[in-house]
Amino acid sequence: xxxxxxxxxMNFVQVAxxxxxxxxxxxxxxFSSDLIGKRVLVEFGRRKLVGVVISQSEEFNExxxxxxxxxxLDDIPLFDKQLLKxxxxxxxxxxxxxxxxxxxxxxxxxxxxxxQTVLEKxxxxxxxxxxxxxxxxxxxxxxxxxxSIKAKASGEILLSxxxxxGKTEVYKHFIKDLINKGKSALVLVPEIFLTPQIFNSFQxxxxxxxxxxxxxxxxxxxxxxxLASKNKEPxxxxxxxxxxxxxxxxxxxxxxxxxxxxxxxxxxxxxxDAREISRMLYCAxxxxxxxxxxPSLNNINRVNNNEIEHCILDKxxxxxxxxxxxxxxTTQHKTTGGISNELLKKIAENEKAxxxxxILLNRRGYAPIFMCNSCGWIAKGNCCDATLVxxxxxxxxxxxxxxxxxxxxxxxxxxxxxxFTYRGLGTQQVEELLRQELPHANIVxxxxxxxxxKTRREESSTNIKDTKSKIFIGTQLLAxxxxxxxxxxxxxxxxxxxxxGADIHMQEQTAQLIIQVAGRAGRSGxxxxxxxxxxxxxxxxxxxIQTGSYHKIAKELLVERKKLDLxxxxxLMYLKAEDANPSRLRKFLVDSKKELSQEDLEIYGPFDSPVxxxxxxxxxxxxxQSSKKQKMLEVLSKFTKNTEKSKKEISNxxxxxxPINAV
Numbered sequence: 279x280x281x282x283x284x285x286x287x288m289n290f291v292q293v294a295x296x297x298x299x300x301x302x303x304x305x306x307x308x309f310s311s312d313l314i315g316k317r318v319l320v321e322f323g324r325r326k327l328v329g330v331v332i333s334q335s336e337e338f339n340e341x342x343x344x345x346x347x348x349x350x351l352d353d354i355p356l357f358d359k360q361l362l363k364x365x366x367x368x369x370x371x372x373x374x375x376x377x378x379x380x381x382x383x384x385x386x387x388x389x390x391x392x393x394q395t396v397l398e399k400x401x402x403x404x405x406x407x408x409x410x411x412x413x414x415x416x417x418x419x420x421x422x423x424x425x426s427i428k429a430k431a432s433g434e435i436l437l438s439x440x441x442x443x444g445k446t447e448v449y450k451h452f453i454k455d456l457i458n459k460g461k462s463a464l465v466l467v468p469e470i471f472l473t474p475q476i477f478n479s480f481q482x483x484x485x486x487x488x489x490x491x492x493x494x495x496x497x498x499x500x501x502x503x504x505l506a507s508k509n510k511e512p513x514x515x516x517x518x519x520x521x522x523x524x525x526x527x528x529x530x531x532x533x534x535x536x537x538x539x540x541x542x543x544x545x546x547x548x549x550x551d552a553r554e555i556s557r558m559l560y561c562a563x564x565x566x567x568x569x570x571x572x573p574s575l576n577n578i579n580r581v582n583n584n585e586i587e588h589c590i591l592d593k594x595x596x597x598x599x600x601x602x603x604x605x606x607x608t609t610q611h612k613t614t615g616g617i618s619n620e621l622l623k624k625i626a627e628n629e630k631a632x633x634x635x636x637i638l639l640n641r642r643g644y645a646p647i648f649m650c651n652s653c654g655w656i657a658k659g660n661c662c663d664a665t666l667v668x669x670x671x672x673x674x675x676x677x678x679x680x681x682x683x684x685x686x687x688x689x690x691x692x693x694x695x696x697x698f699t700y701r702g703l704g705t706q707q708v709e710e711l712l713r714q715e716l717p718h719a720n721i722v723x724x725x726x727x728x729x730x731x732k733t734r735r736e737e738s739s740t741n742i743k744d745t746k747s748k749i750f751i752g753t754q755l756l757a758x759x760x761x762x763x764x765x766x767x768x769x770x771x772x773x774x775x776x777x778x779g780a781d782i783h784m785q786e787q788t789a790q791l792i793i794q795v796a797g798r799a800g801r802s803g804x805x806x807x808x809x810x811x812x813x814x815x816x817x818x819x820x821x822x823i824q825t826g827s828y829h830k831i832a833k834e835l836l837v838e839r840k841k842l843d844l845x846x847x848x849x850l851m852y853l854k855a856e857d858a859n860p861s862r863l864r865k866f867l868v869d870s871k872k873e874l875s876q877e878d879l880e881i882y883g884p885f886d887s888p889v890x891x892x893x894x895x896x897x898x899x900x901x902x903q904s905s906k907k908q909k910m911l912e913v914l915s916k917f918t919k920n921t922e923k924s925k926k927e928i929s930n931x932x933x934x935x936x937p938i939n940a941v
Contacts, residue, residue, distance in 0.1 A: 290338040291347070293329040295322055295377040296389075300922050302376060303329075304338060306346040315355030315362060317384070319348045319391045328391055330380045332362050352394045356384065361525075364559055371558070371911070373918045373933045374548050382548055383523045387501035400502050406511060407485025409454060414447055419591055423448050426589040428455060431530070432562055436537075436577050437569040439591030440828075441797025442598055445569045446476075448591070449533050450483065452567070457487065457512045461530025465516050466552060468539035470494050471729050471755050474739040476535070477516045484514055491517035491524065519544065522552045522559075529564045532556050536758055537568035537577065538790050543938045551936055571797055572790040572828045575836055579846040582836075601768065601799045603792075603808045603824050607815040615711035616703035618811055621769055622715060625749065629719050633766040633804065635749045637708060638795045641772065642725040642753055643667035644707045645700035648675055648686070652695035659684060663891035668700050669727070670710070679892045703772060708751050716749070724752035757795035768799045768808040777817050781888065781940050782844050785819055786835055793828045849907040851914065852940060854887070855931040856895040863896050866928045871900055874917055879904045888941050895929055899940055 291313055292302040305320055307313055313331040320329055326348065338344065357365070365383060369376040381389060416424060427435055427448070439445045453463045467476055470492045480488045491503045507515060507524040515521060519542055522532070534542065534553060542552045556566050568577055568586075581588040594600065611618040628635050645668045648657040657666040659677045666675035666684055675684040689696050709723045722741045729738045741748070745764040750756060776788030792810065799806035810820065822831045840847050853870060857863040867884035875881050883900035890897055904910040914933050921931070 289334045289336050290344065291318075291331045291334040293318060293320055293347075294332050294380045295320065295327050295329040296375075296381045297322065297327075297377055298375055299377075300373070300375045300918065302332060304344055306344045307331075307334060308346050309350055311350070313347075313350060314359065315357040316350060316352040317356060317388065317394075318350050321345050321348060326391070328389055329377060330357065330384075332366065332376075332380075349391065351391060354394065356388070356525075368550070368555065368558055370915065371554075372548065372550060372935050373915060374550075378548055382520070382550075383525075385497070385501050385504045387497045387504075397501070397505060400498065401505050402502060404486065406487045406513070409457060409487070410483050410485065412483055413450055413454065414444075416447065416451060417444065417593075417595070419593060420444050420448050420451075423589040423591055424451050426587065427452050427565065427567060430565065430587075432560075432564055433587065434557070434561065434566045434568065434580075434585075435587040435589060436573055436581055437567055437589055437591070438573050439569075439571060440594060440600070441571045441794065442594045443571070443591035444595045445571075445591060446479070446535070449531075449567060449569060450480070452531065452565075453514060453533075454483070456530040457484065457514070459530070460512050461528050462507075462513045462515070462526050463531045463533065464521060464524070464526055464529060465514060465533045465535060466521060466542070467516065467518060467535045468541035469755065469758055470518055471724075471738070472535075472758055472760075473516055473518070475742070475760065478739075480514055480516060487512065488514045488516060491515055491521045493518065493520065519552045522555045529560060531565040531567060532560060533567045533569060535569055536794075537570045538572050538574040539758065540787065540938050543936070545939075545941070549932065549934050549937075554936065572793050573832070575786055575832060575839070576846045578832050579836060599806065600826050601796045601806045601808045603796055603810065603826050605815045605820050605824060606809045606811045608811055608813055614715070615707065617708065617711065617769075617771065621809055621811065624767060624807075624809070625712070625769070626716055628767040629716060629747055629749060631766075632747045632764075634745075634747060634762060634764045635767040635769070636756060636762065636765050636795065636798055637749065637751045637769045637771065638754070638756055638773075638791075639703060639705050639708055639751065639771040640753050640776075640791070641702070641704050642706070642727055643676065643678070643704040644670035644710075645704050646702040648698065648700050650690040650693060650695055651697040651699045653690060653693040655690050655692040657684070657687075661892070661894050662889065664889055667704065670706055679889060705751050705753060708771070712749055712751070720746065720748045722748055722750050724750060724755050726753070726755070728752075729755065754791055754795075757791055757798065760798060762798045764804070765799045766804045766806045768796055768806070770795060770808070770810045773810065774812055774814050777814065777819055782839070783938055789819060789823060789828070789831045789835070792823055793826070793831070796826065845903075848903050848905055849910055850937065851902045851910065852934040852937045853883075853900040853902060853931065854897070854934055854940075855899070855928060856892070856897045857929045858895055860896045862928060863898055866926055866931065867898055867900055870917070870921070870931075873920070874900075874902065874913060876913065878906050878909050879913060885940075888939075897941075 289307050290304055291307045293305055294302050316331055317328050369379040437445055456463050477490050489503050507526045510527045544550050580586045611620050625635050647665050648668045657675055659666055661682055662677050662679040664679050667678055669676050705723055705725050712721055724738050742760050776784055796808040871881050880903040884898045887897035
């Protein structure tokens with residue numbers, strides 16, 4: 279029976295609720311006030327959830343009874359009508375459930391049924407400090423770059439500059455100008471680990487105008503930052519990816535430090551790219567600055583197409599020498615513990631000279647393979663299709679995909695032997711080797727295991743600032759924006775895996791990582807050398823990397839991609855899916871491919887994901903390409919709605935817009 283509601287004293291509201299369903303839900307509004315943009319508490323199934331009202335009407339025609347709103351939590355709307363429209367557009371673009379997208383804009387403190395009135399006690403009422411006049415004078419090139427950035431109040435600009443060319447100082451001057459005009463700035467960094475360094479640097483100049491925001495803070499700390507961001511006083515917020523959702527008043531600029539970094543793209547759940555969100559929300563009203571020594575190929579291509587502006591810094595400050603990059607072929611040298619004896623000798627000499635050495639090995643743990651010497655059994659978890667990594671310091675095997683932890687077996691489950699060994703090299707093993715070879719050296723390991731937690735992050739940041747003789751060992755965390763003042767030797771181990779594979783992004787990301795870590799050397803003007811230890815010294819990418827010119831590398835990679843008609847010369851999206859049943863998973867993707875196949879769209883697959891199983895679920899994907907992005911989005915949007923209605927029997931599937939890897 280069709281029930282028709284009409285009541286001029288009662289209207290009906292559409293509520294965005296954090297659920298996996300890609301729709302809003304209708305509730306009766308028995309309250310007299312306008313609820314658009316406000317949080318409400320509603321009954322959803324057997325649960326009570328907090329949602330956001332995005333529209334209302336006086337009529338509702340449907341075949342089911344409606345529930346009433348339980349409670350209105352806000353006196354003042356959290357979202358104005360313009361922002362509501364923008365969030366709906368973001369949900370449509372990423373084809374992600376609207377309630378979950380709205381949740382990203384709400385701090386965790388307010389995702390619970392707490393009335394707005396409780397926020398009063400968290401509002402910071404202290405006065406802001408005056409700006410200190412301790413900025414460095416800019417060089418001629420830096421001033422030119424600054425003027426290019428300041429030339430417009432909005433729009434995008436790429437600030438590319440070699441490592442140690444003074445990019446940070448340029449945007450500090452830019453932000454100072456904004457603050458003096460009553461505007462605020464958001465500075466985004468790719469990793470929590472980088473926040474103490476850049477926060478302390480900005481605080482020396484801007485005092486308590488600088489706020490910090492990242493997922494490592496408590497819910498109370500984050501709600502204080504959220505409230506401060508709504509204040510009209512000019513401020514600077516240093517934050518990681520999710521800070522793009524803060525409601526910053528009078529925002530004048532967004533700076534993406536190390537803009538090329540993969541961390542700006544969320545890899546699970548709501549798979550947004552902070553750079554794309556910034557364009558959708560602020561491109562018309564704030565200056566968006568992408569800063570990097572190794573810009574993404576996508577942004578370089580956008581510069582070439584005159585879609586965004588560009589300014590360049592191609593000289594190091596104080597004429598510090600560019601690092602000399604050499605290829606070190608391991609098959610021609612004896613090794614100890616996975617490191618060439620010749621390189622071990624150079625490390626010892628560098629340490630004796632009072633300089634610092636940086637060793638990059640992008641693999642944490644002690645050894646990536648733990649195996650039986652008698653029968654060849656290799657330790658794998660039943661949860662993921664990945665070998666378990668030996669962590670010798672805690673005598674455990676760990677899965678680096680789902681982070682599950684396993685005990686080391688006393689006997690082999692296949693043959694009963696207790697003769698175990700390990701293969702491969704991890705940061706912990708390199709640390710152990712160097713402590714044996716150089717017992718008096720100060721050795722610091724920096725990887726996710728070593729820097730988890732606020733105290734460890736701050737200790738590591740202090741170690742990096744210290745110029746005393748040290749040997750740093752770590753993963754890619756070492757390559758991300760740190761200002762090492764006394765590093766004269768950089769050694770890169772085992773990067774060969776980044777040169778091969780079907781993922782088109784791998785070579786770009788490998789080149790960026792090597793150029794970035796090489797740039798940590800010689801920043802204070804000392805002589806510096808970089809050695810890439812490899813088994814494939816004749817790989818063409820190494821010839822380019824040896825030049826030290828990322829511009830040449832990017833140019834060559836773009837030429838290759840254009841010939842093959844690959845991104846960024848074509849629009850790329852992935853349909854990713856996972857399920858405990860591999861046959862059901864493949865059938866879903868084969869059926870989906872048939873449904874999506876039409877003119878102007880190229881569909882390839884299904885393929886196994888690089889890691890075929892994570893968390894007990896098998897993973898596969900299809901590649902979707904088209905030269906017509908709008909047509910592509912329309913087809914995928916229709917597919918998403920149809921698939922949602924048909925309730926496909928599969929654990930999870932997602933359209934990954936603008937993907938950066940196939941995992």
